[in-house]
Structures are given as structure tokens and as C-alpha cells.
Amino acid sequence: MVAAHPDDEVLGFGGALALLADAGIRPVLVSVTDGEASHPGSRSPLARELAAVRRRELHQALSRLRARVHRIALHLPDSGVARHEQDLTGRLARLLDGYDLCVAPYSRDLHPDHEAAGRAALAAAAASGVPVWEYPVWAWHWARPADPALPWHRAARIPLTPAAHARKQAALDCFRSQVKPLGDRPGDEAILPPEELAHFQSDFEVIWQ
Template identity: 50%
Template sequence: MVTAIEGAGTDDTRWRAWPAVADWPALTVDPPGPPLVVAPHPDDEVLGVGGLLARLPDAEVVAVTDGEASHPGSTVYTPARLAALRRKETAEALRRLGLPGTPVRHLGQPDGGIDENALTVALGRLLTPGRWCLATWRGDGHPDHEAVGRAAAAACAATGARLLEYPIWTWHWAEPGDERVPWERARRIDLPPGARRAKEAAIQAFPSQIADLGPEPGDAAILPPHVLARFRRPFEVVFA
């Protein structure tokens, strides 16, 4: 369900004012062991479930791509330099979440060209029955996010792991009550103040995405303030 991600999107004030949000059941945070968090690009894991990660000190992260295609028209960074920078940003973000020793498996798949079958196999080797696998939602609108979601779903089905899908760009293109979104599967993760502070610090660890790289249009921030507002809530959401 690839969806055009353009314009300013749905303002976060509309999401916060939606009464249904308060009725979503809370996710019981009781993973049977170290959860596996799968990120299509560096920063997705922090935006989607960074607050939850701050509460799960034994998590493991899979970085599917290095996010080298985030600024294809950049006048400042080549794709190779951007990839190296984003790996460093991931490490710093995890440190700010209180997870400096978290294992990160960098698969190095091409940004914008994920091999879904190969990813399914790779994830299947890491998953076991009941293990939590947090991945971007299969209907999130971004091709890479959806490919990761499908691969995670297939790997979980094959291994008996528990899939929890986190939306990222859904908050941009969807609207409250949008029938394309499985709200009946939504679970809230309420964040204590410490987890919120850690998540905010981790978001700030991605200057390549939240600030302009330079004055040219091709160097504009991917995550300007109105986008980041959707990830600064006192709760996170997964589809269970």
C-alpha cells in the first residue's frame, strides 16, 4: 500500500485530540527475552519505539540499510559518506537511550532497494518462538518500511516469534479513523518521563535527518519540526 508522502501531512494536534487514542489498550511490556528491533533506516527504531527501547536494556537492533539515499540531491554528502555518518548517529542514539552495548546488525542492504526475501531469511535466523520482533508496519506507505514489515511478518510466521509493527509515515498520510489503518490492533506504550527524555535526546543524535545539511533544496531536513512532533508524544503505538 505504497502511499504518497508529501506536503505537511496530518498535524499532530489532530492525532492528540482523537478520542480513540485514549481507549487503545496498553501493551504489556513483558518480553520473554531480548526483543529484536528492525529498522529500515537509521532513526526509524528511535522514532517508532525509542521510548520502549529505553525500557528494554537487552534489546538487539537490525539496521537493514544505512540510509544512504535520504538526500539523493545533496551538495554536501556523497551516499557513502552519509551511510557512514548515519551508522555513527545510530550508535550515539543508542548510547543516549542508555543502551551503549546494544548489538546492532548492519545488513547493508541498499536504501530504496531492499531484498525482501534475503531479509526474511536473515530475520528468521535471529527469531525464536515467542521472541518479540518490532518492525515497521506493512502498510506504512514507504516502500522500504513495507518491505521490512512483510519480511518480519513472514519470518515471525515461520518461527513463532511475536510481531509488533510500529507506524512511522502512517501518522503523516493517514487521518484519525482512516479505514486503511488497523486501529483495532493498536496498543499504547505510555512513556515515563525518563524514557521520554531519553527518546528526545536520541532523536537529537540524528542531525543528518533533523537539520538542513546545507542551503540547497537537496540538503533540506527530512524530519522537520512538524514531523518530529508526531514522535514526541508521551506514548508510542504498535499494532499487535
């Protein structure tokens, strides 16, 4: 599984990760960036420590999902993945060798890092002959119901068990740097306020096949 930032994998596919854990499957999680640039306008001291904060949040979230993953952190620059897309494609192609499926950010998510990571995953998977499931994250912010800009003909619904759903909600609570303001100054605002977080609190997840 590929995630552009720590929290994308839980937002878009966390319930499925919980289901995989229940099935005894241990996936590889490739964290492309550390998410250090989520608050570029903030002057909070916490903003200078976001890489470490978000790594800790992800570790706690995966624990709450009970997801046993082999995590590989690439430490590419947050907000700059596109500049490293060719290198990322090559690294993902090597990692995909021997795997049956790649799960990656939606390549038309309208977030530059998500799109670059998604394009790299699609190219790497095509070279390896591995199918790809794309999960939307940012698309839920800008799309409307039945939005023709989204590829609904490729959509698949992953229903979550009550236990997997509950674990995903507990995992989402771990990302305090994203769901709570860093402070009370301009630039400190939550990246995922309640109205945005609500998109990820359903008892199912959607992927594009």
C-alpha cells in the same frame, strides 16, 4: 527489533527501548540499511558520507537512550530493500530462532523500505512462530486522526515514564542529518522538519499487535 534505516527504531520505538533498558533487557537490533539514500537530490559533500554519518548518529542515539542492544547491520541498499526481500526474510528467520517477540516496521507504512522490511519480518516470524509488533513511522506523516486506513483495532499504547520520554527526546536530537538541512541548496532539505518530528515527541508510543 528490525529497522529499515538508522533512526526508525528511535522514532517508532525509542521510548520502549529505554524502558527495556531499565528492565535489564538487551534486544537484538537489525539495521537493514545504512540510510545512505535519504537525500538523493543533494549535492552536499555530506550526502556522499551519509552511511557513516547515520551509523554514528544511531550509536549516539542508542547511548542517550541507555539502550544496550546487540546490533546487526545488514547493509542492504537504501531505497532497494524490496529487491532483497526474500533474502532478508531468510536472514531474519535465522535470527529469530529462540526469541519471544519481533518488533518491525509497519508493513503498510507507505514507505517502500519500511514495507519490505515489515513484510520480511512478518514472514520470518510466521515461519518461526514468533509474535510481531509493528511500529508505524511514515504513517504518521500521511494519516489523519482516526484514519480508517490504519488498523486501530490492533493498536496498543505504550506509555513512557518521564525518564524514558526525556531520553527519547535527547536521542532524536542526535539525527542531525535528518532533522536539519544538509545545506542551503535544493535537495538538502530536512527529512524530518519540526512539524513531522512532533509526531514522535509524545509521552507514549503506538504499535500494532
